[in-house]
Amino acid sequence: MLGEGILKGLAETARNFAGSFVSAERLTTVQYPEQRIAPIEATRDFPFLVYDGADWEAGMRCVACQICEKECPPQCIYIEKSKDKKPDFVGKPQFYPARFDIDISVCMSCQICVEVCPFEAIKMDTEFELSTEDRFGGLLFDRKELAKPNEHYHKIHPTEAAEVDARLAEEKAKADAKAKAAAEAAAAKAAAPAKTAAVGDAAAKPAEGASRA
Amino acid sequence: MREGWNRPPVMKPDGEGELLEVAMGPHHPSTHGVFRMDVALDGERVIRLKPVFGYLHRNHEKIAEGMSYLGSMPFTDRLDYLCPLTNNWAYALAVEKLTGQEVPERAEYLRVILGELTRVQNHASSIGFLIQEMGASGTPLMYAFKAREKILDLFEELTGARMMCNYMRFGGCRVDASAAWLDATRKVVAGLPGFVDEFERLLRTNEILMARTQGVGILRPELAVNAGVTGPMLRASGVNYDIRKVGGYGVYNRFKFRVPLGDHWDVYDRYMIRMLEMRESIKILEQALKDIPGGPVMDAKAKLRGFRPKPGEAYGRIESPKGELGFYLISDGGPNPYRYRVRPPSLINLTILEDMCLGQNVADVVLIFGSVDIILGEVDR
Amino acid sequence: MEEIKAAIEAAVPGAGVEIVVNPSVSGQHSLRLRPGDSVSGAVAVAKFLRDDPELALDFLSNVTGVDWPDKEIAEKVKVTRTVTKTVEGVEQAVEETVEETRKRVEPGCLEAVYHLFSVAKGHGPVVLRIKTENRTDQVELPSLTPVWRSAEFQEREIFDLYGIVFTGHPDLRRLLMWEGFKDHPMRRDYVEPDDFEYEPTAHDEVLKRAMAHQAKQKAAETVAGAADAGAGAEGTGVGA
Numbered sequence: 001m002l003g004e005g006i007l008k009g010l011a012e013t014a015r016n017f018a019g020s021f022v023s024a025e026r027l028t029t030v031q032y033p034e035q036r037i038a039p040i041e042a043t044r045d046f047p048f049l050v051y052d053g054a055d056w057e058a059g060m061r062c063v064a065c066q067i068c069e070k071e072c073p074p075q076c077i078y079i080e081k082s083k084d085k086k087p088d089f090v091g092k093p094q095f096y097p098a099r100f101d102i103d104i105s106v107c108m109s110c111q112i113c114v115e116v117c118p119f120e121a122i123k124m125d126t127e128f129e130l131s132t133e134d135r136f137g138g139l140l141f142d143r144k145e146l147a148k149p150n151e152h153y154h155k156i157h158p159t160e161a162a163e164v165d166a167r168l169a170e171e172k173a174k175a176d177a178k179a180k181a182a183a184e185a186a187a188a189k190a191a192a193p194a195k196t197a198a199v200g201d202a203a204a205k206p207a208e209g210a211s212r213a
Numbered sequence: 214m215r216e217g218w219n220r221p222p223v224m225k226p227d228g229e230g231e232l233l234e235v236a237m238g239p240h241h242p243s244t245h246g247v248f249r250m251d252v253a254l255d256g257e258r259v260i261r262l263k264p265v266f267g268y269l270h271r272n273h274e275k276i277a278e279g280m281s282y283l284g285s286m287p288f289t290d291r292l293d294y295l296c297p298l299t300n301n302w303a304y305a306l307a308v309e310k311l312t313g314q315e316v317p318e319r320a321e322y323l324r325v326i327l328g329e330l331t332r333v334q335n336h337a338s339s340i341g342f343l344i345q346e347m348g349a350s351g352t353p354l355m356y357a358f359k360a361r362e363k364i365l366d367l368f369e370e371l372t373g374a375r376m377m378c379n380y381m382r383f384g385g386c387r388v389d390a391s392a393a394w395l396d397a398t399r400k401v402v403a404g405l406p407g408f409v410d411e412f413e414r415l416l417r418t419n420e421i422l423m424a425r426t427q428g429v430g431i432l433r434p435e436l437a438v439n440a441g442v443t444g445p446m447l448r449a450s451g452v453n454y455d456i457r458k459v460g461g462y463g464v465y466n467r468f469k470f471r472v473p474l475g476d477h478w479d480v481y482d483r484y485m486i487r488m489l490e491m492r493e494s495i496k497i498l499e500q501a502l503k504d505i506p507g508g509p510v511m512d513a514k515a516k517l518r519g520f521r522p523k524p525g526e527a528y529g530r531i532e533s534p535k536g537e538l539g540f541y542l543i544s545d546g547g548p549n550p551y552r553y554r555v556r557p558p559s560l561i562n563l564t565i566l567e568d569m570c571l572g573q574n575v576a577d578v579v580l581i582f583g584s585v586d587i588i589l590g591e592v593d594r
Numbered sequence: 595m596e597e598i599k600a601a602i603e604a605a606v607p608g609a610g611v612e613i614v615v616n617p618s619v620s621g622q623h624s625l626r627l628r629p630g631d632s633v634s635g636a637v638a639v640a641k642f643l644r645d646d647p648e649l650a651l652d653f654l655s656n657v658t659g660v661d662w663p664d665k666e667i668a669e670k671v672k673v674t675r676t677v678t679k680t681v682e683g684v685e686q687a688v689e690e691t692v693e694e695t696r697k698r699v700e701p702g703c704l705e706a707v708y709h710l711f712s713v714a715k716g717h718g719p720v721v722l723r724i725k726t727e728n729r730t731d732q733v734e735l736p737s738l739t740p741v742w743r744s745a746e747f748q749e750r751e752i753f754d755l756y757g758i759v760f761t762g763h764p765d766l767r768r769l770l771m772w773e774g775f776k777d778h779p780m781r782r783d784y785v786e787p788d789d790f791e792y793e794p795t796a797h798d799e800v801l802k803r804a805m806a807h808q809a810k811q812k813a814a815e816t817v818a819g820a821a822d823a824g825a826g827a828e829g830t831g832v833g834a
Contacts, residue, residue: 005423009419073288108377110286115387124373266770267771275780439652441743524618525617526618554658
C-alpha cells in the first residue's frame with residue numbers, strides 16, 4: 001500500500017514521543033543551564049597551574065622551563081623566567097615564572113602542554129563558561145588567575161591527581177633519602193676531614209639529578 | 214573580484230535562449246558549511262555544475278610543516294571534525310610507517326573500537342543530514358544525534374573531549390581505557406543494534422525517500438574507480454574495495470565482517486550502504502570488545518619530546534568513514550616534517566559531483582551532494 | 595620495483611625511469627620519470643600502468659607536490675695542485691694537496707608525486723614522481739588527469755599551492771586560493787603577507803599593536819570614510 005512506509009515511520013516517532021513521558025531513556029536532552037548532566041572525569045577544557053600549600057606564589061610547581069611554551073601548537077602560552085630562585089617541593093631552588101600568560105581564546109584545549117610538562121605543574125581545568133565581552137582583559141589569563149590549588153585538581157580529576165601525587169611523593173622520598181645520605185656523608189666528612197671530600201661531592205650530584213627527573 | 218561578472222550569458226546547447234546561472238552556496242543550507250556550486254540550469258535541469266572550494270582554507274599542510282610531529286596531532290582533529298579519532302589514527306599510522314614504531318596490541322584494539330564507534334556515529338549523522346536536506350527537517354537527524362551523543366560521551370570519558378579528541382600517539386594511545394570504560398562501551402554497543410533497527414524502521418520503506426533517491430545520481434563503477442572515489446560511495450557503486458580488508462592496517466584481519474555492496478549505484482544505495490556498514494561496524498565492535506587483551510597502550514620506546522624520524526617518506530592510509538584518508542610524510546631528519554600531505558577523501562569524492570548531477574533536477578543536486586557525505590573542514594583544509 | 599621499471603621500459607619506448615630509494619623503514623620506493631622524457635612519455639607510462647593486466651593500477655589515490663628549493667651545498671674538497679716553491683734556493687714545481695671549501699648550488703625543482711593502487715588486484719602503492727626542470731620558468735608537467743580522473747582536483751590544488759602548470763589538464767584553475775591571488779603558498783620560500791589583523795597570544799608589543807588596531811578601527815568607524823585600514827599592522831608575524 002502506498003504510504004505504508006511513511007505510516008511506519010510516523011509510528012516510530014509516536015512511540016518515541018509517548019515514550020518520552022514514561023521512560024528516561026527516551027528523554028535525551030536537559031535544560032541547560034538550569035539542569036546539568038553529571039561531569040565526566042576526564043573532561044578537559046583549559047589549562048591551569050597547580051600549586052601546593054596555601055600560598056599560590058610560594059607553592060607554584062612551575063619552574064619556567066618553557067617546554068610547554070615551545071610545544072604549544074597554537075602558541076598561546078607566554079612565559080617570562082624569574083631572575084631569582086625559590087625552593088620547589090623537594091626544597092631545591094628553582095626558577096619560577098615571573099610571568100605566565102595563557103590566551104584562552106587561542107588555546108584549543110589539546111592538552112599537549114600537560115603531556116610535555118616534566119614537573120606536573122600544568123593541568124587541565126573543567127571550567128568552560130568563560131565567555132566575556134572583554135577580549136584581552138577577560139580572556140588573557142595571567143599566572144594569578146591560572147594558579148589553582150592541588151585540592152582543586154583532586155576535586156576535578158581525582159584518579160589522575162592521586163596518581164600524580166603518588167609519583168611526586170615517591171620522587172620526594174627519593175630526594176629526601178639522597179639528601180639524608182648526603183648529610184650523613186657530610187657528617188662523615190666532618191669526622192674524617194682528610195679522606196672523604198670526594199664522597200661528599202659524589203653524593204650531592206645525584207641528588208640534584210633526581211629532583212629534575 | 215571574481216572574473217566573469219560581465220561575461221556573456223551561457224546559451225543553451227541548441228542556441229535558443231539563455232541558461233540560468235545560479236550560485237548554490239556558500240551559505241546554502243544544504244552545503245554543510247561554506248561551499249559553493251556554480252550551476253547552469255535549463256529550466257530545472259542541470260547543464261553544468263562547477264564546485265568552488267576554499268572558503269574554509271587555512272593551509273593545514275603549511276601549518277603542519279612548521280610544527281613538530283606531535284604538534285600536528287590536535288590539528289588533524291579539525292580536518293573531518295565529525296571523525297577526529299580516525300584522523301588521529303591515519304596520521305599516527307603514517308608516522309609509525311615512517312619510523313617503524315610498533316603499536317602494542319591493546320592499543321590496536323582500542324583504535325579499532327574507537328574507529329568503528331566513529332564510523333557508526335558518522336554514518337548515522339550523515340544519513341540524518343541527507344534526510345534533513347531532503348526536507349524532513351530535524352526528526353531523523355535527532356534520532357541520529359541521540360545515538361551519536363552516547364558515543365561522544367564515551368569519547369569524552371576516555372579522551373577528555375567530545376570532538377577534538379587528540380588521543381592517538383605515535384606508537385600507541387595516550388591513556389589506557391579503564392575496565393569501567395570498556396563496560397560502558399559494551400553497554401552502548403549492546404544498544405546500537407536497537408538504534409539501527411529503529412532508524413531503519415523510521416526511514417527505509419518511506420515512499421518519499423524512495424521516490425526521491427532511487428535512480429538519482431547514478432555513479433558507474435568504472436568512473437568511480439577512475440575518479441578515485443573511495444569509501445561508502447565506491448562500495449555503493451558496487452566496487453568491492455575496503456582498505457580494512459585490502460590495506461592490512463591495524464588488527465582488522467582478526468575480525469569477521471562483510472563489505473556491503475550496492476547494485477543500483479544511486480543515492481538510495483549510498484543510504485543503504487551506510488546503514489549496512491553500521492551493522493558491520495557493530496559486529497566488529499562486539500568482537501573487539503570481547504577479545505581486547507591487556508598490556509600497555511604505548512610503545513615503551515616512544516618519545517614525546519625531541520621526536521625526529523630518520524629521513525625518508527611514508528604514505529599511510531586508513532578506511533575512514535568518508536573514504537580513504539591518507540597522510541603522506543617526507544622527513545628530512547628534522548623535528549618537523551619536510552612535507553606533510555593529507556589525502557582528503559571528501560575533496561576527491563567530489564570530483565564526480567558534476568557527472569552525477571548532469572541532467573538531474575536542482576532539488577536532486579542537494580540530495581546527490583548530501584549522499585557524498587563531505588565535511589568542509591577536510592575539503593578545504 | 596625493478597620489474598615495474600623493466601616492464602615500463604619494455605612497453606613504452608624511450609621512457610626513462612629511475613628508482614628513487616626511500617631510506618625509511620616504510621620501504622615505499624618510488625619511480626621517477628627522468629626530466630628529459632617526462633613531458634612526452636609520462637602520459638604513455640601512466641596509460642601503461644593503468645591498463646597493463648599484471649599491474650592494473652587503476653586507482654590513483656594521492657597526488658601531491660613537493661618543493662625542493664635551490665640548495666647551497668658547502669663541501670670540503672681535497673684539491674691537488676702544482677705550486678712553485680723555492681726549495682733550497684732553487685725554484686721547483688711541487689705538488690701539494692690542499693683542502694678547500696667549495697660552494698655549489700644544487701638547482702631546485704618542483705616535484706609531483708603520484709600514489710597508485712590497484713582496486714582490481716588489491717596491491718599498491720606504486721609511487722610515481724615527476725619533477726620540473728626548475729622552480730621558476732620551466733614548471734610544466736604533463737597532466738595525468740586524462741588517465742586518472744582523480745588527479746583533476748589534486749592537480750589543480752598543486753597548481754594553486756605550488757605553481758606547477760599541468761599541460762593537458764582540462765580545467766586548470768586555482769582550487770583553494772581565490773582567483774587573482776598571486777603567489778603559491780606551499781612553496782618553502784613563500785612569505786606571508788602582513789596585511790591581516792594579526793592576533794596571536796597577546797602580550798607586550800603584540801597586545802599594544804592589537805589594541806592600537808582596534809582603536810584605529812573604532813576611529814575609522816566613527817570618522818566616515820577617513821581611515822586607511824590596512825596600514826595598522828606592521829612588524830612580523832609570530833606563527834609560520
